[in-house]
Amino acid sequence: MKDFFTKKKKYATVPSAKARQDVPEGIVRKCPKCKKIMYVKELQKHLFVCQSCGYHYPIGAHDRAVMLFDQDSYVEFDKDMVSLNPLQFPNYMNKLESDRKKTKLNEAVWTGKGRIEGFECAVAIMDKGFRMGSMGSVVGEKITRMIEYADKNALPVLIFSASGGARMQEGVLSLMQMAKTSAALKAFSENAGLYISIMTHPTTGGVSASFASLGDYNFAEPGALIGFAGRRIIEQTIGEELPDDFQTAEFLLKHGQLDQVIPRSELRNVLRQVLSIHSEGGAEEWDRN
Amino acid sequence: MGPELDFEKPILELQGKISELKQFMDEKGIDLSDELNHLQERLAALEKETYGSMTPWERVRIARKLDRPTTLDYIPLLFTDFVECHGDRLYGDDPAIVAGIAKFHGYPVTIIGEQRGRDTKENIMRNFGSPHPEGYRKALRLMKQADKFHRPIITFIDTKGAFPGKTAEERGQSEAIARNLFEMSWLSVPVICVVIGEGASGGALAIGVGNQILMLENSWYSVISPEGAAALLWKDAGKAEEAAKTMKITGFDLKKLGIIDKLIPEVLGGAHHDPEKQAQLIDHAIIESLKELSRLSADQVRNQRLAKYRAVGNYDTVQEKQPNHSIFSYSSDGQ
Numbered sequence A: 001m002k003d004f005f006t007k008k009k010k011y012a013t014v015p016s017a018k019a020r021q022d023v024p025e026g027i028v029r030k031c032p033k034c035k036k037i038m039y040v041k042e043l044q045k046h047l048f049v050c051q052s053c054g055y056h057y058p059i060g061a062h063d064r065a066v067m068l069f070d071q072d073s074y075v076e077f078d079k080d081m082v083s084l085n086p087l088q089f090p091n092y093m094n095k096l097e098s099d100r101k102k103t104k105l106n107e108a109v110w111t112g113k114g115r116i117e118g119f120e121c122a123v124a125i126m127d128k129g130f131r132m133g134s135m136g137s138v139v140g141e142k143i144t145r146m147i148e149y150a151d152k153n154a155l156p157v158l159i160f161s162a163s164g165g166a167r168m169q170e171g172v173l174s175l176m177q178m179a180k181t182s183a184a185l186k187a188f189s190e191n192a193g194l195y196i197s198i199m200t201h202p203t204t205g206g207v208s209a210s211f212a213s214l215g216d217y218n219f220a221e222p223g224a225l226i227g228f229a230g231r232r233i234i235e236q237t238i239g240e241e242l243p244d245d246f247q248t249a250e251f252l253l254k255h256g257q258l259d260q261v262i263p264r265s266e267l268r269n270v271l272r273q274v275l276s277i278h279s280e281g282g283a284e285e286w287d288r289n
Numbered sequence B: 001m002g003p004e005l006d007f008e009k010p011i012l013e014l015q016g017k018i019s020e021l022k023q024f025m026d027e028k029g030i031d032l033s034d035e036l037n038h039l040q041e042r043l044a045a046l047e048k049e050t051y052g053s054m055t056p057w058e059r060v061r062i063a064r065k066l067d068r069p070t071t072l073d074y075i076p077l078l079f080t081d082f083v084e085c086h087g088d089r090l091y092g093d094d095p096a097i098v099a100g101i102a103k104f105h106g107y108p109v110t111i112i113g114e115q116r117g118r119d120t121k122e123n124i125m126r127n128f129g130s131p132h133p134e135g136y137r138k139a140l141r142l143m144k145q146a147d148k149f150h151r152p153i154i155t156f157i158d159t160k161g162a163f164p165g166k167t168a169e170e171r172g173q174s175e176a177i178a179r180n181l182f183e184m185s186w187l188s189v190p191v192i193c194v195v196i197g198e199g200a201s202g203g204a205l206a207i208g209v210g211n212q213i214l215m216l217e218n219s220w221y222s223v224i225s226p227e228g229a230a231a232l233l234w235k236d237a238g239k240a241e242e243a244a245k246t247m248k249i250t251g252f253d254l255k256k257l258g259i260i261d262k263l264i265p266e267v268l269g270g271a272h273h274d275p276e277k278q279a280q281l282i283d284h285a286i287i288e289s290l291k292e293l294s295r296l297s298a299d300q301v302r303n304q305r306l307a308k309y310r311a312v313g314n315y316d317t318v319q320e321k322q323p324n325h326s327i328f329s330y331s332s333d334g335q
Helices: A001-012 A017-022 A040-045 A061-068 A092-103 A135-153 A168-190 A230-238 A249-254 A264-279 B006-028 B033-052 B057-065 B072-077 B121-127 B131-149 B166-170 B175-184 B201-205 B226-236 B239-247 B251-256 B277-295 B298-310
Strands: A026-030 A037-039 A079-082 A109-116 A119-128 A157-163 A195-204 A217-220 B078-084 B097-104 B105-113 B153-159 B192-198 B214-215 B220-222 B261-264 B315-317
Touching: A001 A040, A026 A040, A037 A040, A061 A109, A061 A119, A061 B175, A079 A092, A079 A135, A079 B261, A109 A135, A109 A264, A119 A135, A135 A168, A135 B315, A157 A168, A168 A195, A168 B175, A168 B201, A168 B220, A168 B298, A195 A264, A217 A249, A217 A264, A230 B166, A264 B192, B006 B033, B057 B192, B057 B220, B057 B239, B072 B078, B072 B097, B072 B105, B097 B131, B105 B131, B131 B153, B153 B201, B175 B201, B192 B201, B192 B277, B201 B277, B214 B277, B220 B226, B220 B251, B226 B239, B226 B298, B251 B261, B261 B277
Parallel strands: A119 A157, A157 A195, A195 A217, B105 B153, B153 B192, B192 B214, B192 B220, B214 B261
Antiparallel strands: A026 A037, A079 B315, A109 A119, B078 B097, B097 B105
């Protein structure tokens, strides 16, 4: 099994000079699953889904917002919130700074509101490009504020998770963000708020073990890695090989953890259906008609 | 007694000398009490010095001692009429979590505690104190029952983490933990959580959303174990000692960070030196917490807990000075 990992890693991270030449950065991209090369512009048109094998490329928060919301209908919340360094963790601030430059985001989550098929929603979109989408104080606070805004304004909540879990550099404060976000969702739920969770690649650790698993509807993108513990840790713990589809969205669906696995191209349509059903009254309406 | 830890060796050597001297005095009938007193004074000073200035890593090692008292050791010392309740009513019973009802100074309480083994055989039976989803679901079942009957809940946290295994993933480890955070936040009875040993990550937090969080002096609580942190951050699990310091995981650190409410003193050298006395110290702390919380109504109990978690975080917001002001102009330390 060890060989399997080293081989795979070597193959994936050290492309030959020729391979690099074959795939010029930024213009075309090679599908990691079927190896088909596609123009980025073409990919963009198809919501970053490989047209040959259906592989869903992970996407950043900006691309997600553009493809999710009705045109120009969204605004961002808490754009100016930044992490501090509660543990005085060495080098943490530099890492945040370099990720800010890399992603053009101030933190690992975008929050805001906007219209989806005409329905106004409060939304959080995580970005794995920023510290692997990890949740520290800012991610926890932004998501909590977004839920509170939805609660106050009677909006549905959508959260797109993409995260390796809790952020190590903020230690126990990151851990407590799991409780903070889950508590906010509970209060929202008690007020009959609708929460739709959409798990994208990857949704693991402290994020999967808090808000991502708590939707009234739990959806996921095809092929997304979703789980509590890392695959390697599990293999070391139980000393046996795991099935290929272990901890994929499809695996979770099979084990009763998800409502549906929804291809990116169909997401807006399913959201429209769910939001539309929730915008109507329930049983009491029958009495009136 | 379990095997001594390296930093305790000088103490054990001195203890050895003292007992040798005592034996010598008895055998030979010679009075050497001056020397004996001198040695005993030295021992007291050495113990105070050693145990009074333990590093985070030394505390972690004490927290992990096999003979350190566990949930099941404390239950008979703290409670009467303990009735254990098994099973989550969905899948099975998880021996890594002990749950039940009992009386605390005559008043009914619900007890939930993570339970590791006190020897290898028991450790295997109890999965080394790493719960499966059914353990957390059993805990939730009993917490909701406590809510129904207005009983305070006392939880004991002692885990290396929720079990990272195939079966746990299949049965929804993430969902089980998340559900407990969600539901515990809304309970209308006082919840007091006591970290008695190890408090690793979501596996600890899943029974740790309380009105008051208490920690023993030689326990730790963090987002990950020191070994896990070292492996993740520096690709070297051998740097656990350094990680124990950097990650700020001891009760002393967490008190300073405002995450826990009370640090419970430990008997000199660690709880395992005198479990009865340690139980008394825990007893006092729980009574104090329950008294504080008993003044609150059911709504106030819930709101106090919600407010406590709402407030956790360390961030900064800088007012936008102009429209289109960019985040990238802030200084890197956010000041």
